[in-house]
Amino acid sequence: MRSASRFLVALAAVASYLPSAFAQSAAPTKYTDPTTGIVFDTWNVPDVAAVGDTEADQTSGGMTFGVALPSNALSVDATEFIGYLQCSSNDTVNTGWCGLSLGGPMTNSLLLVAWPYQDQILTSFRYATGYTTPDLYTGNATLTQISSTINATHYTLIYRCQNCLQWSQSGQSGGGAATSSSFMLLGWAQAFPAPGNPSCPDQIALLQHDNGMNIFGATLDANAANPSYSAWAARATKTVTGTCASATATTISSVPVPTGVTYDYIVVGGGAGGVPLADKLSESGKSVLLIEKGPASSGRWGGTMKPSWLVGTNLTRFDVPGLCNQIWVDSAGVACTDTDQMAGCVLGGGTAVNAGLWWKPYTLDWDYLFPSGWKSTDMSAATTRVFSRIPGTDHPSTDGKLYLQQGFDVIAGGLQSSGWTQVTANNVPNQKNRTYANTAYMYSDGERGGPLATYLVTAKGRSNFNLWLNTTVKRVIREGGHVTGVEVEAFNNGGYQGVVNITSISGRVVLSAGTFGSAKILMRSGIGPSDQLSIVKSSVSDGATMIANQSWINLPVGYNLDDHCNTDTVITHPDVVFYDFYAAWTNPNVTDENLYLQKRQGILTQAAPNIGPMFWEEIQGADGIVRQLQWTARVEGSDGTTNGKAMTMSQYLGRGATSRGRMTITPDLNTVVSDLPYLKDPNDKAAVIQGIVNLQNSLKGVQNLTWTYPNASTSATDFVDNMIVSYSNRRANHWVGTAKIGTDDGRNNGGSAVVDLNTKVYGTDNLFVVDGSIFPGVPTANPAAYIVIAAEQASQRILALAAPQALAQYAQCGGQQWTGSFQCKAPYTCQYQNPYYSQCL
Ligand SMILES: Cc1cc2nc3c(=O)[nH]c(=O)nc-3n(C[C@H](O)[C@H](O)[C@H](O)COP(=O)(O)OP(=O)(O)OC[C@H]3O[C@@H](n4cnc5c(N)ncnc54)[C@H](O)[C@@H]3O)c2cc1C
Ligand SMILES: *[C@@H]1O[C@H](CO)[C@@H](O)[C@H](O)[C@H]1NC(C)=O
Ligand SMILES: *[C@@H]1O[C@H](CO)[C@@H](O)[C@H](O)[C@H]1NC(C)=O
Ligand SMILES: *[C@@H]1O[C@H](CO)[C@@H](O)[C@H](O)[C@H]1NC(C)=O
Ligand SMILES: *[C@@H]1O[C@H](CO)[C@@H](O)[C@H](O)[C@H]1NC(C)=O
Ligand SMILES: *[C@@H]1O[C@H](CO)[C@@H](O)[C@H](O)[C@H]1NC(C)=O
Ligand SMILES: *[C@@H]1O[C@H](CO)[C@@H](O)[C@H](O)[C@H]1NC(C)=O
Ligand SMILES: *[C@@H]1O[C@H](CO)[C@@H](O)[C@H](O)[C@H]1NC(C)=O
Numbered sequence: 001m002r003s004a005s006r007f008l009v010a011l012a013a014v015a016s017y018l019p020s021a022f023a024q025s026a027a028p029t030k031y032t033d034p035t036t037g038i039v040f041d042t043w044n045v046p047d048v049a050a051v052g053d054t055e056a057d058q059t060s061g062g063m064t065f066g067v068a069l070p071s072n073a074l075s076v077d078a079t080e081f082i083g084y085l086q087c088s089s090n091d092t093v094n095t096g097w098c099g100l101s102l103g104g105p106m107t108n109s110l111l112l113v114a115w116p117y118q119d120q121i122l123t124s125f126r127y128a129t130g131y132t133t134p135d136l137y138t139g140n141a142t143l144t145q146i147s148s149t150i151n152a153t154h155y156t157l158i159y160r161c162q163n164c165l166q167w168s169q170s171g172q173s174g175g176g177a178a179t180s181s182s183f184m185l186l187g188w189a190q191a192f193p194a195p196g197n198p199s200c201p202d203q204i205a206l207l208q209h210d211n212g213m214n215i216f217g218a219t220l221d222a223n224a225a226n227p228s229y230s231a232w233a234a235r236a237t238k239t240v241t242g243t244c245a246s247a248t249a250t251t252i253s254s255v256p257v258p259t260g261v262t263y264d265y266i267v268v269g270g271g272a273g274g275v276p277l278a279d280k281l282s283e284s285g286k287s288v289l290l291i292e293k294g295p296a297s298s299g300r301w302g303g304t305m306k307p308s309w310l311v312g313t314n315l316t317r318f319d320v321p322g323l324c325n326q327i328w329v330d331s332a333g334v335a336c337t338d339t340d341q342m343a344g345c346v347l348g349g350g351t352a353v354n355a356g357l358w359w360k361p362y363t364l365d366w367d368y369l370f371p372s373g374w375k376s377t378d379m380s381a382a383t384t385r386v387f388s389r390i391p392g393t394d395h396p397s398t399d400g401k402l403y404l405q406q407g408f409d410v411i412a413g414g415l416q417s418s419g420w421t422q423v424t425a426n427n428v429p430n431q432k433n434r435t436y437a438n439t440a441y442m443y444s445d446g447e448r449g450g451p452l453a454t455y456l457v458t459a460k461g462r463s464n465f466n467l468w469l470n471t472t473v474k475r476v477i478r479e480g481g482h483v484t485g486v487e488v489e490a491f492n493n494g495g496y497q498g499v500v501n502i503t504s505i506s507g508r509v510v511l512s513a514g515t516f517g518s519a520k521i522l523m524r525s526g527i528g529p530s531d532q533l534s535i536v537k538s539s540v541s542d543g544a545t546m547i548a549n550q551s552w553i554n555l556p557v558g559y560n561l562d563d564h565c566n567t568d569t570v571i572t573h574p575d576v577v578f579y580d581f582y583a584a585w586t587n588p589n590v591t592d593e594n595l596y597l598q599k600r601q602g603i604l605t606q607a608a609p610n611i612g613p614m615f616w617e618e619i620q621g622a623d624g625i626v627r628q629l630q631w632t633a634r635v636e637g638s639d640g641t642t643n644g645k646a647m648t649m650s651q652y653l654g655r656g657a658t659s660r661g662r663m664t665i666t667p668d669l670n671t672v673v674s675d676l677p678y679l680k681d682p683n684d685k686a687a688v689i690q691g692i693v694n695l696q697n698s699l700k701g702v703q704n705l706t707w708t709y710p711n712a713s714t715s716a717t718d719f720v721d722n723m724i725v726s727y728s729n730r731r732a733n734h735w736v737g738t739a740k741i742g743t744d745d746g747r748n749n750g751g752s753a754v755v756d757l758n759t760k761v762y763g764t765d766n767l768f769v770v771d772g773s774i775f776p777g778v779p780t781a782n783p784a785a786y787i788v789i790a791a792e793q794a795s796q797r798i799l800a801l802a803a804p805q806a807l808a809q810y811a812q813c814g815g816q817q818w819t820g821s822f823q824c825k826a827p828y829t830c831q832y833q834n835p836y837y838s839q840c841l
């Protein structure tokens with residue numbers, strides 16, 4: 001059955017959908033409203049069918065946003081504006097809703113939602129901290145209406161928006177437009193179905209937008225600021241509130257942690273790192289508890305989320321490769337809600353929701369990025385183990401055929417004629433310069449496969465392995481540098497509540513909660529930069545119970561954030577054949593459905609949206625560094641080119657890029673990317689540009705191929721220079737680096753590492769991090785296989801460590817430089833003397 005709650009999830013969520021008009025020129029059009037005489041700078045989203053990944057449905061009439069500003073707004077930042085919003089409906093009953101982000105992306109921006117209801121247009125201010133239904137905005141923005149009109153195809157609202165250009169929610173503040181810069185980064189979204197509870201703005205239920213979304217840069221010209229502003233603003237007299245019934249609160253039921261049970265290892269988070277690690281630790285005979293925040297995903301573990309055509313099978317939406325992009329359509333109950341980035345909070349983590357791309361590492365990635373003990377020769381046995389369990393395939397259909405390869409052939413043909421070499425990527429992982437390949441997936445037998453179908457199966461077969469679902473780890477409980485357990489709470493019904501203890505003296509805790517999740521747990525446990533720990537200390541939820549300042553461990557958690565920088569390009573060619581994977585959710589082609597269900601064959605065994613070819617190039621920069629590019633071609637339009645004959649080719653800038661960003665925590669303990677890791681270094685940008693030029697040249701010989709993004713009249717340099725750098729359009733969802741591995745102990749001045757070569761957190765004797773967080777930077781390719789390999793490697797290094805020992809009376813048990821044991825034999829306890837010394841007394 002289709003989920004009843006397809007929430008609004010991703011205003012400007014995926015790679016860029018900038019209509020070309022906005023991407024290259026954000027120039028406004030002057031519009032004078034005939035009724036009110038108000039003059040606006042306006043920007044129009046053209047009426048095109050099915051733009052981009054997440055929109056399967058047809059649009060029926062674009063959207064226009066306009067702004068009028070106080071007379072001095074182009075020199076002094078305004079705090080208010082008069083807005084013009086014209087949105088589309090698709091039938092004679094007034095339906096639909098439209099949304100505006102005043103900061104660009106959906107997350108961490110003030111959002112305005114408007115919808116027609118009876119003869120009025122209702123509005124609601126919202127704020128989203130993650131890809132979930134945005135919360136009510138609690139700040140001081142106010143909206144008063146000047147005029148509203150509704151007809152069968154459009155609804156139009158002219159309104160005054162006060163305190164709308166700066167915002168603050170739960171202690172986090174921000175601002176979109178500094179109007180004096182004559183530029184606003186905005187976002188829009190539209191949906192055809194009406195919100196649930198449409199009469200009550202505070203209680204609307206939003207399904208995820210199905211009629212487009214994007215960010216856009218809006219350049220303001222002289223028409224935006226007008227001496228008549230005050231007179232116009234005075235006409236805003238109408239407050240439309242709607243009518244509300246009383247709301248009902250829901251609570252989550254929890255189960256108390258069973259008393260008297262301890263575990264040798266607690267692994268926190270069942271994703272790419274946590275599942276393999278928990279399996280390997282349990283294989284050694286140790287008792288292991290794997291705690292996962294989310295519910296089951298794959299049918300193999302009791303998952304239930306599925307479209308109607310999978311009812312009665314052992315499959316869920318997560319098991320069928322062709323449904324993998326459903327995360328971008330309906331992520332309610334799947335996406336993490338405590339981060340402003342997309343991540344899977346279900347069993348399997350990213351490996352349950354991702355596109356399954358599965359790459360044997362280029363040895364240079366380990367050699368260039370990682371410290372000793374983690375070089376390619378050190379990793380080769382772990383790599384062999386992982387690829388023997390999850391070999392992956394570039395022919396996922398069980399008949400060995402590839403389906404709908406017309407798009408592949410167009411691009412691959414061009415590359416080949418220009419001297420690029422076709423390879424089987426995982427046979428020759430080091431051939432990553434001017435090579436192309438069929439896409440390799442972790443899939444097996446036509447299903448998702450991966451860690452959930454291998455490592456978790458062996459782990460589950462052992463009596464010393466335990467798995468808790470629906471349970472969030474809030475923090476580790478520690479005495480100085482020694483952890484004794486973890487504090488948990490229910491995330492969904494049936495989750496656990498309380499403190500789980502590890503085996504006295506020898507127990508260990510491993511955080512595998514992902515690049516944002518593990519960093520957050522560290523911070524909540526008093527481990528991180530002091531500015532971040534102060535935020536936790538001041539928080540409503542943790543402040544009173546947080547570990548004392550004296551026990552804080554200052555490490556650069558959250559710094560060194562990295563991700564592939566994505567740059568989308570689009571071409572069209574008459575041979576390309578589009579397949580509607582989104583329609584395959586509700587209304588699959590019966591032939592394809594039967595082929596899949598009966599034989600695990602056909603197009604639905606391939607990841608949406610028909611990915612390939614994959615191609616690679618290495619570019620040496622003026623700084624001497626070789627930067628890796630990976631291109632992912634896929635059969636879909638974007639950035640203003642409609643589906644049908646279009647292919648989007650996303651360029652990822654990987655190994656060699658030097659730009660890094662930062663993740664931070666908010667007062668309500670959500671994690672945000674507060675500093676983007678993209679293109680800070682001109683050599684990073686130069687590689688992106690050069691890669692596009694090289695591709696344009698390589699595809700020159702392909703007859704009838706048309707570049708639409710950038711188009712023929714735009715140079716690659718202008719294209720890249722003018723492309724907005726926002727996570728909305730530049731991220732690859734390959735976040736790594738917030739708890740970097742290295743020998744330069746981050747407790748010391750200038751030290752950048754959070755974990756040592758055994759993945760042990762500096763300043764602790766039994767706390768580890770094993771997931772994407774420890775990566776010093778992004779590698780060549782999509783990282784899931786690399787993370788599984790790192791988990792295999794980490795398991796060996798952790799198991800090889802000497803068992804933790806409790807120290808005798810008077811022994812040193814802590815201090816700024818201390819790397820030994822942090823625990824004391826009973827009845828002694830480790831007592832703080834000064835920052836450099838703690839002692840067993
Ligand atoms: C939409 C999308 C598509 C992608 N496509 C690909 C691809 O095709 N190929 C590829 O190689 N990579 C892909 N990636 C990236 C890849 O999936 C991730 O890099 C990888 O899964 C990260 O592994 P991890 O172990 O660090 O974290 P995750 O896999 O995210 O696992 C973290 C787990 O910890 C849980 N957790 C978080 N906080 C807590 C807590 N406090 N308590 C308990 N549990 C917690 C989460 O629910 C989650 O299950 C994609 C990512 C996304 C989001
Ligand atoms: C409905 O409103 C839109 C926008 O104002 C306008 O373009 C369109 O002509 C109107 N349709 C009718 C039938 O009046
Ligand atoms: C409204 O809130 C914003 C953002 O928090 C703040 O900057 C501004 O001073 C507030 N304005 C008023 C009038 O309270
Ligand atoms: C309007 O859009 C909704 C949701 O996408 C769809 O179900 C409906 O059929 C559309 N109506 C018309 C008249 O196109
Ligand atoms: C964990 O250990 C503490 C201290 O020994 C004890 O008080 C507590 O009851 C234990 N918790 C459980 C769930 O057994
Ligand atoms: C579903 O059942 C088939 C046939 O028994 C099996 O091969 C497959 O692994 C199962 N898949 C899942 C996700 O349980
Ligand atoms: C986890 O939560 C989901 C969603 O509420 C629920 O359907 C499932 O039964 C729970 N699973 C367990 C093991 O508690
Ligand atoms: C369904 O897919 C098959 C190929 O698998 C194709 O031949 C057929 O035309 C499609 N049917 C429809 C109605 O699109």
Ligand SMILES: *[C@@H]1O[C@H](CO)[C@@H](O)[C@H](O)[C@H]1NC(C)=O
Pocket residue numbers: 433434618619620626
């Ligand atoms: C990549 O291949 C091209 C074409 O053969 C070559 O000119 C270039 O030097 C190679 N790049 C690197 C970094 O080796």
Ligand SMILES: *[C@@H]1O[C@H](CO)[C@@H](O)[C@H](O)[C@H]1NC(C)=O
Pocket residue numbers: 574703704
């Ligand atoms: C290019 O288009 C022309 C005109 O439509 C057509 O005749 C020709 O066969 C096409 N060539 C290729 C290689 O697709």
